[in-house]
Amino acid sequence: VANAGICKPKLLIETTSDDFESVLAVNIKGTFYSYKYAAQQMIAQGEGGQIVGASSLAGKKGRSTYAVIPSAYCASKFAVRGLTQCAAIELGHNGITVNAYAPGAIQTPMRKFRDLCVNIITMFKRLSSVGDIGTTQDVSSLVSFLVTPEARFITGVYILHGPCFIGS
DSSP, X not given: OBOOOOOOOXXXXXXXXXXXXXXXXXXXXXXXXXXXXXHHHHHHHTSOEEEEEEOOGGGTXXXXXXXXXXXXXXXXXXXXXXXXXXXXXXXXXXXXXXXXXXXXXXXXXXXXXXXXXXXXXXXXXXXXXXXXXXXXXXXXXXXXXHTXXXXXXXXXXXXXXXOOBTTO
């Protein structure tokens, strides 16, 4: 599971080249290397396997919400989506499935900017089709399913995970 990711909450015109490069380095290059080396090991073992990557609802539709979901983050998560689909096609003949999950708002202990986040979380809950945001348990349940034998025929999928948001 390639799950690392960072976000630099800045508007496009305030984002430096270093900001942009660091987001891409972690979010897409990290995913690329995770996929590559996991696939090499799985091919060497000859038993297939499952690879799962972390994308985001922001990887489906570009948006800017008070710079909390900035352009560099969106671009990197769009890239994870494309990488996942290409890897699934390339690796499928080796019995390897490759999928990405794309959560919307998830409450995690890593949230910085607590005052801003309370406002953003309230907004996300209001816009959510189910009136709430996800938890880390919600995400882990989906990922756990994707690596089971029952999911063996699911590959190249980008699963939007969590409630739909009005305007998504």
